[in-house]
Amino acid sequence: MNSELLRIIDAIHHEKDIDTELIFMTIENAMVAAIQKKVGEDVQIRCTLDRRTGELGVTSDDDLGSIDLGRIAAQTAKQVIIQSLRDAENSVVFAEFEGRVGELVLGTVQRVEGGALIVNVARAEAIIPRADRVRGEVYSPGDRIRAVITEVKRAGSRVKIIMSRVSPELVRRLFELEVPEVNDGVIEIKRIAREPGYRTKIAVHSNDPRVDCVGACVGIRGTRIKAITDELNGEKIDIIRWSPSEEDLIVNALRPAQIASLAMEPAGKICRVVVPDDQLALAIGRKGQNVRLATRLTGWDIKIEGVTQMPHSARGEDGQPLGPPPTGAPQGSGATDGEE
Numbered sequence: 001m002n003s004e005l006l007r008i009i010d011a012i013h014h015e016k017d018i019d020t021e022l023i024f025m026t027i028e029n030a031m032v033a034a035i036q037k038k039v040g041e042d043v044q045i046r047c048t049l050d051r052r053t054g055e056l057g058v059t060s061d062d063d064l065g066s067i068d069l070g071r072i073a074a075q076t077a078k079q080v081i082i083q084s085l086r087d088a089e090n091s092v093v094f095a096e097f098e099g100r101v102g103e104l105v106l107g108t109v110q111r112v113e114g115g116a117l118i119v120n121v122a123r124a125e126a127i128i129p130r131a132d133r134v135r136g137e138v139y140s141p142g143d144r145i146r147a148v149i150t151e152v153k154r155a156g157s158r159v160k161i162i163m164s165r166v167s168p169e170l171v172r173r174l175f176e177l178e179v180p181e182v183n184d185g186v187i188e189i190k191r192i193a194r195e196p197g198y199r200t201k202i203a204v205h206s207n208d209p210r211v212d213c214v215g216a217c218v219g220i221r222g223t224r225i226k227a228i229t230d231e232l233n234g235e236k237i238d239i240i241r242w243s244p245s246e247e248d249l250i251v252n253a254l255r256p257a258q259i260a261s262l263a264m265e266p267a268g269k270i271c272r273v274v275v276p277d278d279q280l281a282l283a284i285g286r287k288g289q290n291v292r293l294a295t296r297l298t299g300w301d302i303k304i305e306g307v308t309q310m311p312h313s314a315r316g317e318d319g320q321p322l323g324p325p326p327t328g329a330p331q332g333s334g335a336t337d338g339e340e
Contacts, residue, residue: 006054017123018088024049026084031056087157093124094159097152104173105163109143119145124161132164134197137233146231148173166196171237174228175202179217187213190242193296197235201253201293205242214239240297250302253294257283260307270301277306 009027013020031047035058039045048057107119107126115130117139128147139145147163148170154160164170172189181187186208194200206213217239218225229237243249250271251259262273275283283304284291295302 012085017092018085020051022088023085024051026081026088029084030081031058083157090154090157090159093161094152094154096122097124097149097159097161101149101152102169102173103149104146104170104177105149106144106146107163109139109141109145111141112139117145119147119163121161121163124159126161126163128163128165132162132166134165134233134235136197137165146170146174166194168192168194168200171200171202171228171232174231175217178224178227179219181206181211181213181216186211187216188242191297193293195289195293197233199236199238199289199293200232201238201240201297203240203242203249203253203297214241238293246298246300250294250298250300253297254283254290254302254304257290259283264300268301269299270303271298272303272305274305274307277308280304280306 009020009023012018012023028047028049031049032045035045035047036043044060046059048059049055050057105121105126107121110118110120110125112118115133117128117133119126119128126147126149128145132147132150145165147165148167149161150164150167150169151162152159153162171192171194175189176183179187182189182204186206188205188207190203190205192200192202202217204213204217206216216224225237225239229235238255240249240252240255243252247262247264250262250273254273254275257275257279260274260276262271264271273283282290285293291302291304
């Protein structure tokens with residue numbers, strides 16, 4: 001029996017990663033609680049469990065005589081042991097995951113509860129709430145899923161690990177996973193604007209002039225960007241070349257639309273953009289998606305109008321907008337999908 005107890009303790013240690021000394025102490029405390037349940041809580045009890053032999057010893061300043069714990073006391077000991085080990089396991093889980101917020105993890109879907117996904121991650125159970133799921137994505141028990149950890153907190157006696165598939169951090173971590181230059185810091189992701197399940201714009205910058213940031217992110221024949229879009233179930237990704245010039249950044253962010261001219265109002269951070277009439281729908285995007293993402297990416301409130309919508313005084317004799325279009329803007333992103 002004693003050797004069997006030691007084997008159980010060793011199994012718990014390896015399976016739950018709980019320190020063996022903590023397990024020994026838990027059993028000792030449980031036995032004290034069980035005995036006090038029988039003889040009275042005011043009696044001072046000391047219980048020791050030999051770490052080498054598994055022999056249990058009980059001492060007290062009072063004469064305890066022969067103790068028959070009985071069914072109730074034994075049940076008390078069992079409950080104390082179970083609860084203490086559960087608390088110890090939760091402490092191990094919390095210590096392991098509290099520093100992993102923002103990390104990309106791979107898990108297995110266990111079940112679906114009220115639209116939320118319960119996911120097994122290593123030895124822990126995490127949740128992807130309905131609000132953190134991408135509309136249209138369907139998962140079943142047993143499916144593998146990637147998500148980012150957004151929060152780790154204690155909820156009563158449990159540890160709650162919350163993950164997300166809609167966070168822009170998911171896109172960042174996928175680029176770090178698929179593009180070595182991003183992971184190594186050669187290419188820096190400056191900003192991300194995302195509408196989960198539909199489209200993302202990501203601004204990148206190369207810290208090495210010999211490395212083309214857009215080309216590296218796209219990969220040979222688009223292999224790298226394809227791996228990312230496949231993980232996002234077909235979500236479109238526009239890779240934008242970062243520029244310290246806000247004018248150039250706005251021009252890049254509105255691609256694939258071509259810009260005729262723009263005027264910036266720094267006081268209200270408003271940018272009025274003029275595009276050829278045949279580029280108007282492309283610049284705005286389906287349901288305003290392109291200009292909306294460009295606004296989030298740049299931090300400027302972008303107003304778009306076609307050439308024929310401009311006041312006559314703002315156009316020259318040839319009908320074109322007065323003033324030169326932005327210059328020095330880097331050309332296009334290697335993964336910009338045109339609007340339909």
